[in-house]
Amino acid sequence: MSSDQAIAAVSATLRNLLTISLTADPALVDTGVTVQPPDKARGANTANQVNLFLYHANLNAAWRNQDMPPVKPGEAGFPPLPLNLYYLVTVYGRNDDDVFAHRLLGAAMRTLHDHAVLGAEEIKSALPGNDLFAQVERVRLSWQPLSMDDFSKLWTTFQTPYRVSASLEAAVVLLESRRSARAPLPVLTRGPADQGVRAQADLTLVCTGRPAQDMQRALDRIATVEQSGQATVWRISEQSLATAYDEGDTPEQVLAVLEAHAAKVPQAMAYLVKDAHRRHGKVRVGTATSYEEAKTIADG
DSSP: OBOTTHHHHHHHHHHHHHHHHHHTSGGGTTOEEEOOOHHHHSTTOOSOEEEEEEEEEEEOHHHHTOOOOOSSTTOBOOOOEEEEEEEEEEEEOGGGOHHHHHHHHHHHHHHHHHTSBOOHHHHHHHSTTOOGGGSSSOOEEEEEOOOHHHHHHHHHHHTOOOOOEEEEEEEEEEEOOOSOOBOOOOOSOOSGGGOOBEEOTTSEEEEESOOOHHHHHHHHHHSEEEEOSSEEEEEOOHHHHHHHHHTTOOHHHHHHHHHHHBSOOOHHHHHHHHHHHHHTTOOOOOOOSOOOOOOOGGGO
16 A cells, blocks of 8 residues: 555656656757646746646546455455546746657657556655555556547637647556554454354254343344343344444454454355445345236225
8 A cells, every 4th residue: 555645756756757758869859758737837938848737537447346355354444545546747848849858759659658567666766765666556657548529628718729739548556544453352352151153053052041241232233132030042143234334343353353253154154245345235126017006995
């Protein structure tokens, strides 16, 4: 995962790559690479120039739905904020020579094409103190097609004359959540004489005698009490698990609670815990081909 410096680290890395590559060409040695909005990029500059402008940041759909691995056994971390970054790459030729600008555009696009995956050392050296280089997913670059209408809207927004440009995507940047990892309540005892509960294949949990308060509280969160007295019986169902999932619990946390209080969790019970989470929150939509209407005496 990365800190909030990650976006700046991508911009700095792109600028460094372009600067090193373009100034190595004797014909482009005076090229400057800037990171500014299009209406302020050129100013009074008359030398070769490449400008990078971050015009859009969007959620990455694939990573948005990923479950993060537990931080520690029994814990579940909050997913990161996954972002795709979109840059407008604009070129200006020396003394506003458009033919030279076209050469510069080709050189800039080739450089970024040759670095389609940003290297860890390239990122690390671009911005001191950033940790983007250590994230689990590499940052990949790809050129994005934009219609002339899209380009026109971008340039019209800044009320500046259009310049030949290209759109670049950098994906994915994972911003680490600052929320603390979730962990189940600690287990103090596993029931009378520390014997715990019996988890049975019929999806019930049986505790002989009066359960300890911590165990009662933990199991009440994920199951429904069917019997109490000399023995307490809980039943785990999709409805009881839905309540726990509504409270933010994960399948890993529910299984950790069961494993802490029962010697063995039946396969059917473990499957229900995971399957209920998979279906949790889904809405089934379809077309009704028929329906029934019932009238009471009062309806006539």
